[in-house]
Amino acid sequence: MELLQILTARPPRERADAVRNREKVLTAAARLFREKGVDNVSMDAIAAEAGVGKGTLFRRFGDKSGLAVALLDDAERALQEAILSGPPPLGPGAPAPDRMAAFAAAYADYLFGHLDLVRMSESASPGARYRVGAYHFWHRHLVILLEEARPDADAGYLAHAVLALLGAELAAALHPDYGEDRLKAGVLAVVSALCGPRGA
Amino acid sequence: MELLQILTARPPRERADAVRNREKVLTAAARLFREKGVDNVSMDAIAAEAGVGKGTLFRRFGDKSGLAVALLDDAERALQEAILSGPPPLGPGAPAPDRMAAFAAAYADYLFGHLDLVRMSESASPGARYRVGAYHFWHRHLVILLEEARPDADAGYLAHAVLALLGAELAAALHPDYGEDRLKAGVLAVVSALCGPRGA
DNA sequence: GTCATAAGCGGACTATAGTCCAGTTAAGCG
């Protein structure tokens, strides 16, 4: 019984002012990004708009990419839940190659739906992309599917390779020339080729 | 005759002081990078070490990635010449899939041989990688080979996809866990898969 | 209610990329 109390009460409830300030920051950031574009908003501007100090901003979110991650949280979580427990082929129950294609398509939608924010979350500091929890989730998902579809291949590497095609930097660079549909088709073609000769 | 003079004499010989300063900067940058690591050297430090002003540095090289490109110039040019006129399979004369594999392997060697510098050249400003002349060269090379090996596919996109696997950011992130050989093997496996079912 | 304390706060401070422009000087010409 004591143990239960400890476990449930442990994180001594986030302070009320902290909660308030986090809300203020996220709201302000979302508005500024919407109005002026993600690339034209400085952390100072966000702090000022939110009415908090800069130290607060960085204490809560670590850095610019952390702020982006926080803003993307909802969309990201939705995708993760669809993968874990949604209907196939994105969710469990379909053959691995189908699930991989569904994932690539769904992730591409997520990516293009929030391109600037995702880009900021990936490029704020060098290597940021690979350190974020979400990246590990996508990678793990792909590894499991690849091991099923191609037991002979280096699933760990191939999963990174697929994710490399879904990087925001690449998408942003190619988007003007190629457009969303062509990029999506290209990723699907590569995934299909990787899933084995029969899928090609 | 006048036209010839104009064409040959046009760039009115770089000023002597400019040449001297460019040398000084490149030498100083190379030494500082070697001694302290690419990530621990600021542009101010390079300017100071070279004994020139900061304005000079940026006037000559544009930005940090331009400086990296200048330092990589020799290695990059060597690879380009091997592709254009070296012995097959890297140079002309071999089947397209073989040439693609040879290119991937050779580029990987170049990449790992200068990882930090290449990374700096690609990440100094967002999208820098895709704006540099060399990137267009690699892309064009791959497009030609892909069109030969896979006339039905979207060669333009696939070429970008292959180059995405050879990005410095990705290589730097995976290198500690995967090592050079495994990464190289992985890229070759993807290239092989892309070259068509028979290569898989 | 009051007190102790740790979490939270905010703005001054640092580091660094990149800009700007007034002064300097190399190069070509007569």
Next chain:
DNA sequence: CGCTTAACTGGACTATAGTCCGCTTATGAC
């Protein structure tokens, strides 16, 4: 050799990410 001019130079200046630390305050215990 001196003049003209355009390119070059260098350092002061700006913008911005991120750090630091003394002050404030919410919270839980008594």
